[in-house]
Amino acid sequence: MYLTRLKLIHFRNYEQLNHSFYPGVNVLYGRNAQGKTNILEAIHICGNGKSFRVNADSKTVMEGKEGAYLFAEYVESMDRSVEVLIGRDRKKSLKIDGIPAKNLKELLGNLFVVVFSPEDMKMAKEAPSLRRGFLDGEISKIRPSYVDALKNYTKIIAQKNAALRRRENRDTGAVIDAYNAQLAGYIRIILKNRKSYVNKLGEYVRETHRAISGGTEEISIVYKETVPETGIAETLKKLRERELFEGSCTAGPHRDDLEILLNGKDIRVFASQGQLRTLMLAVKTACLKILEESTGHTPVLLLDDVFSELDQTRKKNLLRTLKGIQTFITTADDADAKLLARAHLFYVENGTVRERQPG
Numbered sequence: 251m252y253l254t255r256l257k258l259i260h261f262r263n264y265e266q267l268n269h270s271f272y273p274g275v276n277v278l279y280g281r282n283a284q285g286k287t288n289i290l291e292a293i294h295i296c297g298n299g300k301s302f303r304v305n306a307d308s309k310t311v312m313e314g315k316e317g318a319y320l321f322a323e324y325v326e327s328m329d330r331s332v333e334v335l336i337g338r339d340r341k342k343s344l345k346i347d348g349i350p351a352k353n354l355k356e357l358l359g360n361l362f363v364v365v366f367s368p369e370d371m372k373m374a375k376e377a378p379s380l381r382r383g384f385l386d387g388e389i390s391k392i393r394p395s396y397v398d399a400l401k402n403y404t405k406i407i408a409q410k411n412a413a414l415r416r417r418e419n420r421d422t423g424a425v426i427d428a429y430n431a432q433l434a435g436y437i438r439i440i441l442k443n444r445k446s447y448v449n450k451l452g453e454y455v456r457e458t459h460r461a462i463s464g465g466t467e468e469i470s471i472v473y474k475e476t477v478p479e480t481g482i483a484e485t486l487k488k489l490r491e492r493e494l495f496e497g498s499c500t501a502g503p504h505r506d507d508l509e510i511l512l513n514g515k516d517i518r519v520f521a522s523q524g525q526l527r528t529l530m531l532a533v534k535t536a537c538l539k540i541l542e543e544s545t546g547h548t549p550v551l552l553l554d555d556v557f558s559e560l561d562q563t564r565k566k567n568l569l570r571t572l573k574g575i576q577t578f579i580t581t582a583d584d585a586d587a588k589l590l591a592r593a594h595l596f597y598v599e600n601g602t603v604r605e606r607q608p609g
Contacts, residue, residue, distance in 0.1 A: 251362060251547040252576035253293060254329075257321035260312040261336075262288040263601040275572060275593035278580045278603070286580040286598045290365065290552040293578065296322035296332045297363030297550065298391075299344070299354040308340045324361055326547060332361050358391060362541050362549035366534040366556060371526050374533075375518045378507040385508065388537050389447050392544040396443050403436035407499055414497045423494065430486040433502065440503040441479045447540070448473040448508065454536035455529075462528050462567045469529060472509040476501035524559045531556065535571060551577040557586045565589060 258267040263285045278286040287303070291310065294302050301307050311318045320334040333345040344351040351357055373380045390397045410429040413422060452471040459469045477485045485501070493500050510517045512525060521529065534551070542548045551572070556579055557565050569590065581587060587595055588608070595606045 251324060251326050251549065253322055253324045253361070253550055255321075255323040256289065256292060256296075257319070258292055259319040260315040261292055261318040261320060262310055262312065264288065264292075265312070265601060267601075267603060269596075269603050271576075271578075272594045273576050275569075275577045275579060275590055277587050277590050277593045277595050278578065278598050279584065279587040279595065280582065280598040282582050284598045285601045285603075286582075287367075287554050289598070289603070290367075290554050290578055290580060292320050293322060293550065293552060294363050294365050295334055295336075296320055297361040299334075299342075299357045302365050302367055303369075306340060307336050307342060308338050311336055311338045322361060324550075330360070332357065355394060355397065358394065359545070362391070362545060362547055363552060364534055364538045364541065364549045365552040365554070366531055367552075367554040368558070370530045370534070371523075374510055374521075374526055374530060378505075381508040382504070382506060385444055385447060388540070389443050391541060393443060396439070399436050399439040399443075403433065403440060403503065406432050406436070407502065407504055411498055414493055414499065417494065417497065423490065426490055426493065427487075430483070430490070434482045434486065437477055437482050437503060438479065441475060441477075441482075444503070444506070445473050445475075445479070450540055451533070451536050454539045455532045458535045458539075458571060459529065459532035461571050462532060462564055464563060464567060467525070467528075468513055469532065470511045470514075472511075474507045474509050475503075476505045477503075524561065524564070527556075527559050528564060531568060538575065548575055551575050553577060553579045555580055555582075557581055557583065557589075 252273045253271050255270050256267065258264040278289055280286060291301055291303055295307065295310070301310060304310065316338050318336045320336070322332045324330055330347055333348075335343045344354070344357050346357065346360055373384050386400055406429055410426060410433070413425050413429065416422070448471060455471060456469055459467065489501055510529070512521050512529065517526065517529060538549050538551055556568070560568070565586070566589075579590070579593075591608055593608070595608055597604045597606050
């Protein structure tokens with residue numbers, strides 16, 4: 251799978267763009283704030299239906315315009331396309347191969363895209379909710395039914411929390427038991443999917459991390475559950491009195507976390523910025539491999555400001571891992587662009603893109 255053409259109208263700083271791209275490595279280089287990351291963002295929206303930079307896609311509409319238009323043409327076994335129309339009023343319409351899509355769920359599973367951005371490093375070091383969100387997003391790409399289980403679980407947890415906060419009569423305990431009975435099945439589905447994904451993720455992360463770091467460091471990833479997969483109903487029952495006392499749900503998939511260790515030490519405490527970046531690159535490459543294994547299609551890989559804080563050896567090792575993957579790389583450093591001798595180079599300046607020959 252690879253992107254062949256991207257058209258943009260009134261998207262970010264692009265008044266109009268209509269540009270072809272190539273299989274292999276495409277490098278977008280130029281000074282900062284010229285529109286390099288905007289191209290990656292547009293590709294991500296066409297693949298995943300949302301920006302990786304802002305919560306409201308309406309913020310991507312060019313200032314003074316009512317809407318933005320995005321069109322991505324790509325090759326699977328045949329020519330295919332995705333169109334996205336984003337309104338400043340937050341309305342969004344989607345088309346797949348020219349046919350209107352009913353919802354975002356219909357878009358997922360067409361143009362597969364995996365992105366690395368500097369913001370991803372927060373996932374490894376900051377709140378557990380970021381790691382849970384990452385897991386849920388990646389699993390949803392390969393198991394659409396997981397989305398429904400997660401939505402139902404989240405809805406019931408909100409209802410249970412509301413009941414726990416009220417504690418207005420003696421029947422609250424019975425109400426909580428009823429919610430727990432509903433939650434048990436969804437917890438089982440979520441845990442099964444998350445743990446299965448983490449096991450596969452850990453395997454691929456170790457493999458890719460060794461390739462990028464030169465085998466000098468060892469990574470392990472462990473899913474930390476607050477309700478064990480065996481005995482879910484019994485655990486929820488034991489927690490009831492504590493939850494009634496505290497007035498909130500104290501355990502469940504919404505409280506779980508990922509533990510990431512570098513050479514046996516917590517990465518949140520002991521990793522340098524370069525080590526952290528190497529880890530997240532390995533994680534994102536592992537996500538791509540899982541998607542490829544699950545769907546039979548090689549996703550498009552987007553690497554934003556990927557070379558920052560990597561030494562020359564790790565840069566070269568990273569590039570070796572990208573063989574056979576269409577990759578879009580942004581950099582503000584001309585020297586990094588020259589490092590990519592076999593890449594297709596595109597100079598980005600003030601919302602325009604011009605292809606340049608290497609050398």
